[in-house]
Amino acid sequence: MKHLLVVEDNPNTLSxxxxxxxxxxxxxxxxxxxxxxxxxxxxxPVDMVLCDYNLPDTTGLxxxxxxxxxxxxxxxxxxxxxxxxxxxxxxxxxxxxxxxxKPINLNELFDTLLGFSARSA
Numbered sequence: 364m365k366h367l368l369v370v371e372d373n374p375n376t377l378s379x380x381x382x383x384x385x386x387x388x389x390x391x392x393x394x395x396x397x398x399x400x401x402x403x404x405x406x407x408p409v410d411m412v413l414c415d416y417n418l419p420d421t422t423g424l425x426x427x428x429x430x431x432x433x434x435x436x437x438x439x440x441x442x443x444x445x446x447x448x449x450x451x452x453x454x455x456x457x458x459x460x461x462x463x464x465k466p467i468n469l470n471e472l473f474d475t476l477l478g479f480s481a482r483s484a
Contacts, residue, residue, distance in 0.1 A: 364388065364389065364390045365389050365390065365410045365411060365476075365480045366389070366390045366391075366392070366407065366408060366409050366410045366411075367384055367389040367390065367391050367392075367409075367410065367411045367412075367413065367476070368391075368392050368393070368394070368400060368403055368404065368409045368411070368412045368413070368414075369381055369384065369391060369392070369393040369394075369412075369413045369414075370393075370394055370395075370396075370397065370399075370400045370412065370413070370414040370415060370418065370423070370426065371393065371395065371413075371414075371415045371442070372395045372396070372415060372417070372418050372419055373415075374395065377393045377394075377395060378393075380393070380413070380467075381393040383469065384413075384476075387473060387476075389476070392409075395418075395419070396418060396419055396420045396421075397418050397420050397421035397425070397426040397429070398420055398421075400412070400414070400426055400430065401426075401429055401430065401433070404430050404433045404434060404437070405433060408434055409430070409434060409437050410436075410437065410438065410480075411437065411438045411439075411440065411476065411479060411480075412426075412427065412430060412437055412438070412439050412440065413440045413442065413463075413472075413476075414426055414427065414439065414440070414441055414442070415441070415442050415443070416441050416442065416443035416445065416450070416462075417443070423441045423442075423443070423459075424441075424453065424454060424457045424459070427439040427441075427457050427458060427459060428457055431457075431458055438460055438479050439457070439458055439459045439460060440459065440460055440461050440462070440463060440475070440476075441454055441459050441461075441462045441463070442462070442463045442464075442465055442467060443462060443463075443464065443465060444464070444465045446464060450462065460475075460479065461475055463475075
């Protein structure tokens, strides 16, 4: 079972994503801030991270960079309401595999996660 960490500062979005991803068969942890995500990643291996770009204590890119130092094999995905080519280019330099625009298309999310889960199985 793949361990997925969701980092989202909106409690309703976080709860909804955690429930849906749990139903899809992932081991899911969810936190609302970057420092909490670092604590989880230091405690147990995280296979994939789905992270909001705008967090109260950091940006999603800065968090991905910190988490990558903890476990270089972690796969990162961002969510954002911004639509920026610059963000897309910068995110790829930080190892982000895909950016999901909000509101998230759940079929696209599930298909993407399944594809990366299968590659690392």
